[in-house]
Amino acid sequence: MPARLAVLISGNGSNLQAILDAIRLRMLDAETVVVVSNRKNAFGLERAARAGAPTRYHPLKPYRDAGRSREEYDADLAELVKEYAPDWVVLAGWMHILSNAFLQQFPYRVVNLHPALPGQFPGAHAIQDAFEAFQRGEIKQTGVMVHLVPDEQVDRGPVIATAEVPIYKSDTLEMLTNRIHQAEHRLLVNALQRLIEGD
Numbered sequence: 742m743p744a745r746l747a748v749l750i751s752g753n754g755s756n757l758q759a760i761l762d763a764i765r766l767r768m769l770d771a772e773t774v775v776v777v778s779n780r781k782n783a784f785g786l787e788r789a790a791r792a793g794a795p796t797r798y799h800p801l802k803p804y805r806d807a808g809r810s811r812e813e814y815d816a817d818l819a820e821l822v823k824e825y826a827p828d829w830v831v832l833a834g835w836m837h838i839l840s841n842a843f844l845q846q847f848p849y850r851v852v853n854l855h856p857a858l859p860g861q862f863p864g865a866h867a868i869q870d871a872f873e874a875f876q877r878g879e880i881k882q883t884g885v886m887v888h889l890v891p892d893e894q895v896d897r898g899p900v901i902a903t904a905e906v907p908i909y910k911s912d913t914l915e916m917l918t919n920r921i922h923q924a925e926h927r928l929l930v931n932a933l934q935r936l937i938e939g940d
C-alpha cells in the first residue's frame with residue numbers, strides 16, 4: 742500500500758513538486774492524499790491541483806480577527822489533516838510554527854525540511870543567514886536537512902537526512918538559493934523514501 746502523505750505548504754511548492762514528480766515516476770511509493778496551504782495564492786496549490794491531489798486552504802487570519810488562539814488554529818488544522826488519515830505529515834515550506842495542539846495529533850509523524858544544517862540558522866531566513874555568515878568568513882559551506890518534529894522546537898528534531906551545499910565566493914544570494922533548493926528537492930524525496938521503507 743502506498744504511504745499516505747499530507748503535505749503542508751505556504752508558497753511556490755517546488756518541494757511539493759519534487760514529491761509529486763517522484764510519485765509519478767514511481768521513485769516514491771506514496772500518494773499525496775492532501776495538500777494544505779495557509780495562503781490562498783500559494784502556487785503549490787496549483788501544482789497539487791494539476792497532479793490531481795486534493796487541496797485545502799486553512800488561513801490563520803479568521804482566527805486572529807475573531808481573537809481565537811494559534812492553538813485553536815492548529816487544533817482545527819489537525820482535524821482537517823486527520824480526515825485524510827496520513828501516514829506522514831510533510832512540512833514543505835509551511836511557514837507557521839506548529840504548536841503541540843497540532844504536533845501531538847501526529848506523534849513522530851511530522852517531517853520538516855529546512856534549508857540549513859542541523860543546529861545552524863533556524864527560522865525563516867536560513868539561506869540568507871548562511872550567505873551572510875559565509876561573507877563574514879564564519880562558515881565554508883551550508884546545507885539542508887530533513888528532521889522529525891516531535892515538539893515545538895523550531896527547525897530542530899531527530900535528523901533523518903542532511904546534505905552539504907557548497908558556497909562559492911562568486912555566489913550571489915540567488916545562486917546559492919537555487920543550489921539549496923535543488924539539494925532540498927533531492928534530499929526530501931530520499932528522506933521520505935527512507936521513512937516509508939522503514940515504516
Ligand code: GRF
Nearest residue numbers: 752753754755756834854856
Ligand atoms: C524551502 O526552502 C523550505 O526549506 C523552506 O521554505 C522553502 C519552500 O520552498 N521552509 P517551496 O515552497 O517548496 O518551493
